[in-house]
Amino acid sequence: MPEPETAPGTLRPGGRTARVRAAVLRAAEDALIECGFDGIDLAEVARRAEVGKTTVYRRWGSPRVLVADLLDDMAEQSVARAETGSLDGDLRANARLVVRTLTDERQGALFKAVIAAATGDERTAEALHRFYATRIAEWAPCVTEAVERGEVPEGTDAAEVVRAVSAPLYYRFLASGDPLDEAVADRAAHAACCAARAGAYVEPRSSLAE
Structure with missing residues (x-):
């Protein structure tokens, strides 16, 4: 079956259509957590969501389009950035949010499944990149505001x-298996803050001039 021409995430319907989308995405989350990307079957997702198979096939068309829409929805639903008045405080809030997400029983399992899927599917990888680009764009102003304050x-x-x-939090989550807690989050935030204050992330002059 051909994939929909409209990219997932470009339409934001309301009413019953929004409820159907929410139910299907929740069912897709469950399937990802339980079975991984290769185990997602649109008919089974429709059954879990208690919606018609035709609706799911017509709107999403394939598991990878469904997972891409799920990632777009996750980006939309993510917690807004903190505004503590200091770079250290803002980055600490960011790091603690990442740790809470990754250590949450459901969210942690979901992220592992999505990241694993992205390693073998280009469209899922593109959706994952969009998700993180959205989150980075959400939190970047805490740094630009710190520049304005002279921090x-x-x-x-x-x-x-x-x-x-x-980065070090995801390394622990995906690679080393070392503990993730608030102390680790605070250390990662403090290290990034100190490096930023020392000028480690200042763009080269050649880049600034372009």
């Missing part, structure tokens, strides 16, 4: 600072 140097790459906060 960090002019030319600091805000996105790189935000990435530096979450």
Whole structure:
């Protein structure tokens, strides 16, 4: 069956259609957590969501389109950034949010399943990249505001600072298996903050001039 021409996430219907979408995405989450990407079957997702198979096939058309829409929805539903008045406080809030998400029984399992799926499917990978680009864009202003306050140097790459906060947390989550808790989150945030203040994330002058 051909995939829908409209990219997932471009339509935001209301009413019954929104309820159907929410039920299907919740069922897709359950299927991902229980069976992984390869175990997703649209007919089974429809059964779990208690909606017609025709509706699911017509709107999503394939598991990868469904997972891409799920990631878009996750980005939309993510918690807004904190505004504590200091870079250290904002980055600490960001790091603690990442840790809470990754250590949540359901959300942690879902992220592992989605990341695993993205390693073998280009469309899922693109959706995952959009998800993280959205989250980075949400939190980047905490760094640009810190530049305006004089906390960090002019030319600091805000996105790189935000990435530096979450990178060691995802390393523990996916690679090393070391504990994830608030102390680890605070340390990651403090390290990124200190590096930013020292100018480690200032863009090269050649890049700034382009």
